[in-house]
Amino acid sequence: MTTLLHLDASARAGRSDLQPHGSHTRRLSHRFVQQWLQQRPGDQVSVRDVGLNPPSPVSGAWIHAAFTAPSSRQDWMHKVLAESDALVDEILAADILVLGVPMYNFNVPAQFKSWIDNIVRVGRTFGFDRNRQGEPYWPMLKDANKRAVVLSSRGDYGYGAGQRSAAMNHVEPSTRSALAYIGVSELHSIAIEYDEFGDDRLAASIAAAETEVDTLISRMIRDTR
Template sequence: MTTLLHLDASARSGRSDQQQHGSHTRRLSHRFVEQWLQQRPGDRVVVRDVGLNPPSPVSGAWIHAAFTAPGSREPWMAEVLAESDGLIDEILAADILLLGVPMYNFNVPAQFKSWIDNIVRVGRTFGFDRRREGEPYWPMLKDAGKLAVVLSSRGDYGYAAGQRMASMNHVEPGIRSALGYIGIERLHSVAIEYDEFGDARLDESIAAAEAEVSALVSSLIAGLR
C-alpha cells in the first residue's frame, strides 16, 4: 500500500473547476488524488490543509525546545513541539508528498512556509554534529525512498527554467531546496499560468496542466508495478 500526503496550501477553499474564484492548485491536487485512487483504490491518502488550517509559526520557545537534546527537554518543550512532531510523523509515514502550492508574490504562501519551518527540524529530519568531519549537517530522510509532487499556479506566465520570469520564481526552487535538505530529492512539478489574464491562454494552460497531472499519475503508478 502506498501512502499519499495530500497537502493544500491555497487560501481559497474551493476548486476552480467548481467555483468561479476557486483554487487552481486544489483543482490539480484533487485531480491527482482522484485519478490515483481510480487505479489504486486500496492506497491511503492523508489530507493536510495548511491553507485553511496553518501550522503555528516558529517561535523563540520552539527554537529553544528543538535545539535542546530530547533527554534534557522540560515538559513544556514537548508541548511546544507537539504540532511539529505530528507534521513530521505524517511525512515519515508517506511515500508521496502531494503539495498544492500556489505562488503568492513570487514565493510560497505564508501558511506553507510555516509547514516547512515545522518539518525541517534538527534531530528529526536533518542531523547536525559539530564534531562530524566535513559537512556537519546531513539529511535524515535520504534513503527513505520518498518523492514530492508540487502542483502550483501563478497569475503571470514564463516562470519555468529558462523563461522570462524564471529568476522570480521562488516556489518550486524553494521547495526543492527545503525538501532536498532533509533528503527528499525526487520532485515533479506541474503549474497553471496566465490566471490574471483570464483568457484563452488560461484555459489552454489549465488543460495542459490537467493532462500533465494525468500523465504523471500514470507514470508514477507504472513505476510501482
C-alpha cells in the same frame, strides 16, 4: 501499499473547477489524488490543509525546544513541539507528498512556509553534529525513497525554466531545496499560468496542466510497481 500526503496551501477554500474564483492548486491536487486512487484504490491518503489551518510559525520557544536534546526537554518543550511532531510524523508515514502550492508574490504562501519551518527539524528530518567529519548536516530521510509533487499556479506567465520570469520564481526552487535538505530529492512540478488574464490562455494552461498530471501519475505508478 503506498501512502499519499495530500497537502493544500491555498488561501482559497474552493476549487476552480467548482467555483468561479476557486483555487487552481486545489483543483490539481484533488485531480492527482483522485486519479491515483482510481488506479490504486488500496492506497491510503492523509490530508493536511495548511491554507485554511496554517501551522503555528516558529518561535523562540520552538527553537529552544527543538535544539534541546529530547532527553533533556521539559514538559513545556514537548508541548511547543507537539504540532511540529505531528507534521513530521505525517511525512515519515507518507511515500508521496502531493503539495498544492500557489505562487504568492513570487514565493510560497506564508502558511506553507510555516509548514516547511515545522518539518525541517533537527534530529527528526535532518541531522547535525558539529564534530562530524566533512559536512556537519545530513538528510535523515535520504534512504526512505520519498517523492514529492508540487502543483502550483501563477497569475502571470513565463515562470518556467529559461522563460521570461524564471528568475522571479521562488516556489519550486525553495520547496525543492527544503525537501532535498531532509532527503526528499525526487520532486516533480506542474503549474497553471495566466490566472490574472482569465482568457483562452488560462483555459489552455489548465488543460495542459491536467494532462501533465495524468501523465505524471501513470509514470509514477509504473515506477511504484
